[in-house]
Amino acid sequence: MFKKKPQIKNLSPLRSSDRRKLADQIISDYKVHIPTLQEIDTTISSEEAQAVASSNNPTPALASTRTSLVPETCLSARFSTHAGPNATLVSGTVYVGAHPGQEERILWIQYGKDAKLYPTVYTLWHNPGLVPLLHTPDFVIEKLQTGADLMTPGLVGGPPWPEAAKTGAVVAVAGLERPSVPVWVGTCKIDISSLGRVQGTKGAAVEGVHWDGDEIWNWSSTGSGGRAAPERIEDWELEFKGAEERLAGLDLDEDEDAQEEGGVALEPATVKQNGNTPIDGSIEGEEEAPEREPTTAEVDDAFRDAFLYAVYDAKKNGEPPHYGIDFPIQPSFLIANMVQPHLRFQNQHYTIKKTSWKNTKKFIKYLDKAVLVKSKDRNGGETVILDIDFEDDKIRNFTPYRLPKPKPQPGNGANGDSKLAVNGGGDPSVGQKLSIQTVYRASSKLVPDLIPSKTTFYTASQVSAFLKKYIENSPELTTGTSSPRFVKLNPFIANNILSSHLSGGDSRIMAAGEMARDALLKRVLDDSHLCLPHWVLLRNDQSYDSENPDPTLKPKAGPPPQVNVVLEKRSGTKTATKISGLETFGVNPHTLGPELQKKCAGSASVGQHVGGKPGMLEILVQGDQRDVVEKELGRRGVDRRWIVFEDKTRKKKK
Incomplete structure (x- = not known):
């Protein structure tokens, strides 16, 4: 929901009474269990426990739970943002607070007409067990963090499923790499608790509200950006048992029916089924990505080798001095066009964030220090590559390795249509061929003498053919001219074409009594008072026929x-x-x-x-x-x- 940055108004502190009411509402809505005195201390008698309960003072457990859910320094503010496929305006309230030893973060979200409070990942990291915890493969987590919904086939770990995961319930989602760390929050669109086997089913299971990486996560009072998720949360681990066994039993069917528009693709390129071969089939002879998560050093080596491979390949196929590489090289171009296509393994483990450098700038600095490239810091903190040492021994002696075959685009391969994709399929615009054709609609000044109709749209070649035919049918226009390329001016040309927008050059033409044919055509096409230009966008093999126009191709006025x-x-x-x-x-x-x-x-x-x-x-x-x-x-x-x-x-x- 919060892909677009929300507009948050001034923060104001909550009164103590309002803070307690807010915490009590959360405890009631999420059915948070508050331990009684007898549960905490079994030596306390029932009379003593009843006496404490009848007093107005909260028990230590209740006070502690309130503070954990809504810290004492909690602030609130109204916000507005645009969300959904139609960018609908949404407004609500955010509650900001700081857990001990940490800076202020948005902890709760309340929006729309619903009074429900949604926890952020920061609240879940400090309150294990607050909501049901679901799990999904890590490659699905990456797609959820782009704003997609979690589809039913993407659920992992059941049956049985959490009993509280019913329709409308708030749930958290974690990946299998860090199963004890919730990174995505949403609401159940179906009753997940009653589901059986989910593979082969279709439809969205959970609708996303907030996730690690969105603008709510990124907000901080100091502007320092979002806080990285912990590697593990001990108490959340109780919500997930046997992650490896569940992953081994994961059965992801590549069924085109198991998708629905707006959901997440299941593209398990490296996930194995029942410990055997990959679900989508390995390429014979292709180096297969390791099952285990690589070490940081191994990811570093893969990125360095990918860069060397890219330069080696450019040197092999290009011409000196730069071998087809355009300088300066932007950081984004380096990763997208040089490193990623040449990585040994294509999976979620091999990203710049999994390296020791953590970002592209430090990676470039490393290459500079290794005297492989020459870099420069630009204004704004961006670092670019100005030159590459193509004669370095690491490049000249580089040994190429087998690269993974690229995944077929949905709809373009033999089995492409059967792949599940984000938002209901692959990008249909990839591979399309576009062309913009300009067509003209003539004014009444040219109809019917020069152009047959003022309601039909004509191409430039058709207008040229009409002019040529007009000249051929009027022999007096070409008799006695100074050159065969010229035509004489007759009343129609002088009054309807030249006088429509007379300029200094036209005055000279009028005085000479003749003008070039190509100049006459140019004047007809360029003067919007004579021919009003329109444009038509043609896709793939489409063509515009003025005689039998396609009703779906409606010319539009104005610039292309x-x-x-x-x-x-x-x-x-x-x-x-x-x-x-x-x-x-x-x-x-x-x-x-x-x-x-x-x-x-x-x-x-x-x-x-x-x-x-x-x-x-x-x-x-x-x-x-x-x-x-x-x-x-x-x-x-x-x-x-x-x-x-x-x-x-x-x-x-x-």
Whole structure:
């Protein structure tokens, strides 16, 4: 829900009475068990326990639970944001507090007409067992964190399922890599507790509300960003037993019926079924990713070898001095186009965050220190590669290894349609061929003498053919001209074409009494008072026929469409890339956003386009991602000519 940054108003402290009421509401709603005195101390008599209960003073257990759920320094504030596929405006309240030894975080969310309070991951990390805990493979977690819902086939660990996971209940979701750490919060759309075997079923099981990595997680009072999840939470481990056994018994059917629009794909490229071969089948002779999680050193080696492989390959196939590599190399381009395609293994374990460098900037610094590249820090904290030492021994003596075969795109391979995908399938815009054709509608000044109809749209070649035919049917236009390329002016040309928008050049033409044929055609097409230009977007093998026009291809007036890519500063120094105007070209921002997040190795959000028409969306990606955006749009048929770049990060010249 919180992919787009919410607008949070001024925080105000909660009164003690309101804090206690809020905590008691949470205890009631989530059926939190408060131990009695006799449960804590069995030596206390029932009379003493009843006497304490009848007093107005809370028991130590109740006071401790209240403080854990709603800290004493809790603040509240109203917020608003745009959420959902239609970017609907949502408003509500956030409750901010600090657990001992930590900074303030958003702990609870309340929005819409529902009075229900939703815990954030920060609250769950300090209150094990507060909500039912579900589990799913880690590659599904990555897709859930792009805003997708958890589909029923993605559930792992049952039956039996948690008894409290009923329709409308708030649940937490953890991955199998860290089964005791909730990283996603949602509400049950179905009664999960009554489910049996989930593989082969279809439909969404849990609708996402908040997750580790969204804007609520990222908020902090100091602007330091989100806090990383712990590696394990001891008390949550009681909610999950036998993770390895459950994973071994995981049965993920590749059934096209086991999907529903808006859900998460199950693409278990490396998950094994019953400990045997991968579910989607191994490629014969292909080096298979290890079952165990690699060490940090092994991931470091994989990233370094991938960079060497990319440079070695460029040197082998390119021409000196730069072998086809354009400098400077942006961090996003380095990861998306050089490192990731050349990694030995393609799975969730091999990401920049799993390396010892943790981010691309430090990785570039490492390559610089190894004298493999020359780097430079730019304004705004971005580090780019200015040059590569192509003669380094590590590159010249590099031994290539077998690369994993790329996964077939859904719908493009033999079994592509049977793959489950995020948001109801693969990106249909990938591989499409687009072209923009300009057509013209003639004004009444040219009809019927030159052009037959003023309601039909004609191409430039058709208008040229009409003009040629008009000249052929009027022999006096070509008699006695200074050149065969010229035609004489007759009353129709002089009054209807030239006099429509007379300029200084036209006055000279009128005085000469003749003009070139190509100049006459150019004048007809360029003057919007004579021919009003329209554009038609053609996909794949489509063509526009003015005689028998396709009703789905309706020409639109005005300049041709374009994708706007804007670079701007966010939070003072950080650079961000905004992309808008995608819908016209058949590109779904909700599908492209997660793809850019993966390619750019940074966060990406989709929200209402500021200043655009209602329903028009824009993608916001961290960093200068122009190269990646241009490449991804090119894969979707958007020509470079239709992309307009605007850099607002540069200082204006005085």
